[in-house]
Amino acid sequence: MEKTSDKNKLILIICDGMGDLPTLRGKTPLALARKPNIDKMARAGMNGLLHTIAPGVIPGSDTAHLALFGYDPHEFYKGRGVFEALGAGVKLQEGDVALRANFATVDRTMHVIDRRAGRIDTKDAHALGASLDGMRIEGVEIIFKPTTEHRASLILRGKNLSYKITDTDPHSLGKIKRSEPLENTTEAHTTAFVLNEFTHRARNILSSHPLNRKRKLPANVVLARGASVYERAPSLYEKYGFRSACVAGGALYKGVAKFVGMDIIDVKGATGTLETDVMAKAGAAIRALDDYDFIFLHVKGMDNASHDGDARAKIKMIERVDKMIGALLKTGAYIVLTADHSTPISKREHTADPTPILIYGKNLRGDDVKKFDEINVARGALGHLRGLELMPIIVSLMGYAKVYGS
Amino acid sequence: MEKTSDKNKLILIICDGMGDLPTLRGKTPLALARKPNIDKMARAGMNGLLHTIAPGVIPGSDTAHLALFGYDPHEFYKGRGVFEALGAGVKLQEGDVALRANFATVDRTMHVIDRRAGRIDTKDAHALGASLDGMRIEGVEIIFKPTTEHRASLILRGKNLSYKITDTDPHSLGKIKRSEPLENTTEAHTTAFVLNEFTHRARNILSSHPLNRKRKLPANVVLARGASVYERAPSLYEKYGFRSACVAGGALYKGVAKFVGMDIIDVKGATGTLETDVMAKAGAAIRALDDYDFIFLHVKGMDNASHDGDARAKIKMIERVDKMIGALLKTGAYIVLTADHSTPISKREHTADPTPILIYGKNLRGDDVKKFDEINVARGALGHLRGLELMPIIVSLMGYAKVYGS
Numbered sequence: 150m151e152k153t154s155d156k157n158k159l160i161l162i163i164c165d166g167m168g169d170l171p172t173l174r175g176k177t178p179l180a181l182a183r184k185p186n187i188d189k190m191a192r193a194g195m196n197g198l199l200h201t202i203a204p205g206v207i208p209g210s211d212t213a214h215l216a217l218f219g220y221d222p223h224e225f226y227k228g229r230g231v232f233e234a235l236g237a238g239v240k241l242q243e244g245d246v247a248l249r250a251n252f253a254t255v256d257r258t259m260h261v262i263d264r265r266a267g268r269i270d271t272k273d274a275h276a277l278g279a280s281l282d283g284m285r286i287e288g289v290e291i292i293f294k295p296t297t298e299h300r301a302s303l304i305l306r307g308k309n310l311s312y313k314i315t316d317t318d319p320h321s322l323g324k325i326k327r328s329e330p331l332e333n334t335t336e337a338h339t340t341a342f343v344l345n346e347f348t349h350r351a352r353n354i355l356s357s358h359p360l361n362r363k364r365k366l367p368a369n370v371v372l373a374r375g376a377s378v379y380e381r382a383p384s385l386y387e388k389y390g391f392r393s394a395c396v397a398g399g400a401l402y403k404g405v406a407k408f409v410g411m412d413i414i415d416v417k418g419a420t421g422t423l424e425t426d427v428m429a430k431a432g433a434a435i436r437a438l439d440d441y442d443f444i445f446l447h448v449k450g451m452d453n454a455s456h457d458g459d460a461r462a463k464i465k466m467i468e469r470v471d472k473m474i475g476a477l478l479k480t481g482a483y484i485v486l487t488a489d490h491s492t493p494i495s496k497r498e499h500t501a502d503p504t505p506i507l508i509y510g511k512n513l514r515g516d517d518v519k520k521f522d523e524i525n526v527a528r529g530a531l532g533h534l535r536g537l538e539l540m541p542i543i544v545s546l547m548g549y550a551k552v553y554g555s
Numbered sequence: 556m557e558k559t560s561d562k563n564k565l566i567l568i569i570c571d572g573m574g575d576l577p578t579l580r581g582k583t584p585l586a587l588a589r590k591p592n593i594d595k596m597a598r599a600g601m602n603g604l605l606h607t608i609a610p611g612v613i614p615g616s617d618t619a620h621l622a623l624f625g626y627d628p629h630e631f632y633k634g635r636g637v638f639e640a641l642g643a644g645v646k647l648q649e650g651d652v653a654l655r656a657n658f659a660t661v662d663r664t665m666h667v668i669d670r671r672a673g674r675i676d677t678k679d680a681h682a683l684g685a686s687l688d689g690m691r692i693e694g695v696e697i698i699f700k701p702t703t704e705h706r707a708s709l710i711l712r713g714k715n716l717s718y719k720i721t722d723t724d725p726h727s728l729g730k731i732k733r734s735e736p737l738e739n740t741t742e743a744h745t746t747a748f749v750l751n752e753f754t755h756r757a758r759n760i761l762s763s764h765p766l767n768r769k770r771k772l773p774a775n776v777v778l779a780r781g782a783s784v785y786e787r788a789p790s791l792y793e794k795y796g797f798r799s800a801c802v803a804g805g806a807l808y809k810g811v812a813k814f815v816g817m818d819i820i821d822v823k824g825a826t827g828t829l830e831t832d833v834m835a836k837a838g839a840a841i842r843a844l845d846d847y848d849f850i851f852l853h854v855k856g857m858d859n860a861s862h863d864g865d866a867r868a869k870i871k872m873i874e875r876v877d878k879m880i881g882a883l884l885k886t887g888a889y890i891v892l893t894a895d896h897s898t899p900i901s902k903r904e905h906t907a908d909p910t911p912i913l914i915y916g917k918n919l920r921g922d923d924v925k926k927f928d929e930i931n932v933a934r935g936a937l938g939h940l941r942g943l944e945l946m947p948i949i950v951s952l953m954g955y956a957k958v959y960g961s
């Protein structure tokens with residue numbers, strides 16, 4: 150027999166929150182959806198179940214994606230803020246402390262009366278944000294980068310900072326909180342002080358900002374939460390030698406992709422919502438195959454539908470993804486289809502139920518799974534995988550794995 | 556869809572030594588037993604195989620239970636004695652060295668001629684034990700607590716003791732041994748000295764005890780084995796926030812339960828033998844659900860039958876457990892059914908064969924397993940689990956798991 154070619158391209162499709170429970174007259178949304186392309190892949194490929202972190206552990210979106218990319222979250226996860234910042238396009242430096250931030254409305258006694266400042270629009274938020282960006286407090290540089298609507302990334306840049314501090318965000322309608330150190334170190338005390346001082350100064354600047362005069366619910370405060378620290382990780386290219394790119398709508402997913410060294414391909418119409426343009430994403434992924442070996446394609450809509458408990462919308466989104474996959478099948482690239490976690494519509498939140506996974510492409514062993522759903526894949530050829538086991542399998546399929554030993 | 560309720564109750568049933576091999580005309584005892592309730596749970600629930608420690612590792616009862624409760628035995632197992640002592644109701648303190656002890660009969664040359672002192676009865680053993688309890692040797696307090704028949708717990712309490720010492724028990728009919736240090740430390744030397752001195756003094760006290768005069772085989776010596784040290788572990792409540800209770804006959808199982816912070820529910824008729832009153836245990840478990848979230852229900856009989864090589868008794872015990880489960884099914888609690896290890900009747904000892912496991916309750920994915928036995932469960936939805944993975948799954952089903960990441 151002829152030796153097959155050495156290197157292969159691969160598309161990893163993560164359908165956020167796709168895994169579910171059989172609560173729709175004994176069926177899951179995946180079992181009910183009409184999805185000829187996905188089922189064709191299931192029949193020709195290998196199927197199984199994936200515990201993104203470990204059995205019984207409920208994955209967050211950030212930790213799950215780190216694990217799927219082969220980065221042990223117990224080593225690399227230092228809070229969500231850095232991924233949001235990277236996803237918003239901030240160039241982070243080693244040691245930066247990144248927080249997720251919100252414009253909100255407080256009354257005179259610093260009680261939050263609207264957590265989204267009356268759902269301030271993106272344009273106004275960017276204009277207000279410019280007045281806070283570049284501030285310096287005790288030698289610490291403040292980078293403030295609004296993203297969409299009331300949301301923003303807040304970065305504290307300086308020497309000897311710590312992410313072991315509490316939120317200023319009260320997480321409900323209550324008095325804004327003072328950030329406190331979570332450990333008794335100079336670094337944590339300093340960082341909490343800087344965040345509190347930023348909050349105070351931002352309050353003064355925003356209160357007198359002309360844009361706020363016309364607002365019924367002025368964006369007169371910044372709430373910050375989820376302090377995290379940026380520590381550079383080796384890129385996928387450094388680890389394996391292949392070029393990778395990300396096609397995603399949500400900032401978080403772009404951020405994790407950036408963290409592991411992927412290039413980000415911005416796609417018009419990729420919104421991270423149920424209305425996202427999946428065919429535009431497919432097109433972008435197909436074009437990216439010219440320049441990249443590995444494409445991470447993220448679809449968020451199933452998760453949104455799940456958090457809303459909307460089975461019909463979840464099924465419809467799966468059927469739209471099936472059409473998207475129809476286009477991707479023509480590329481000849483390997484396709485890996487799975488989810489980062491289950492979000493059953495009956496629970497409306499992440500659960501520890503393992504996610505279905507399939508691998509499709511040439512020279513695979515196959516199994517007798519005929520339909521791709523949570524129940525049928527359980528007896529597939531892939532068995533029960535752990536999240537960290539996926540990337541080595543991908544690297545091997547792509548032809549970048551080296552023999553261990555000789 | 557409506558959001559389901561947050562917290563759930565769960566009963567973990569461990570059938571000691573239930574796993575077996577297909578040596579009965581190609582069938583295992585589980586496959587031959589009539590067990591309509593268990594098979595009903597298998598059809599409706601999820602099935603799989605469980606390697607309590609790891610594939611190929613033969614579990615002890617103590618290490619297996621630690622793993623099933625989510626405590627890595629490589630970290631928490633410091634010998635069996637502490638569990639026997641805790642199960643006997645001794646309140647241990649950090650650093651206590653606990654040994655398993657036997658009343659035995661020696662001749663004048665200190666040779667053991669009966670390892671059970673003529674199967675001394677519990678009442679006499681308790682009376683003799685009182686004469687040894689409370690002794691002090693070199694500042695070390697001796698706690699001697701008889702349990703059933705010839706068995707007892709021996710605790711050495713003091714500063715700077717070590718459990719790295721050898722047994723005085725010759726483990727056969729031979730000369731009683733001197734305890735020797737297993738490491739060259741002052742602690743180990745001291746502890747061995749104290750144990751030898753205790754053995755000597757106990758011999759003198761027992762030889763002249765009035766109760767022994769009438770005995771043909773006087774209980775004139777104490778054999779000690781399995782030195783272990785008590786180190787406090789975080790309780791299940793501290794780790795997860797749910798209240799847990801144990802329904803078991805044998806002291807060892809109560810002891811491991813106590814070690815992980817369970818309350819012990821004493822049940823009249825729960826003997827840890829083939830004659831145990833399983834319906835009394837079911838009743839106790841059902842009543843306990845009022846006050847507790849998690850019930851550990853241990854049934855020992857299958858293991859006794861297996862060690863005797865008695866297939867008929869093992870099958871009968873499984874059928875009695877099936878009736879017990881019939882009562883438990885009415886509670887609506889999740890039920891997890893498994894074993895701590897396999898004890899095939901053809902081998903009469905623990906083996907590394909994985910144990911069958913099923914999880915039954917609402918909102919599960921299910922699989923196509925129709926009968927609960929070692930062969931059929933292998934293609935179930937749970938796949939092949941490791942012992943330490945079970946408790947996270949339980950915690951998650953009960954609704955006490957937290958998202959890892961965000």
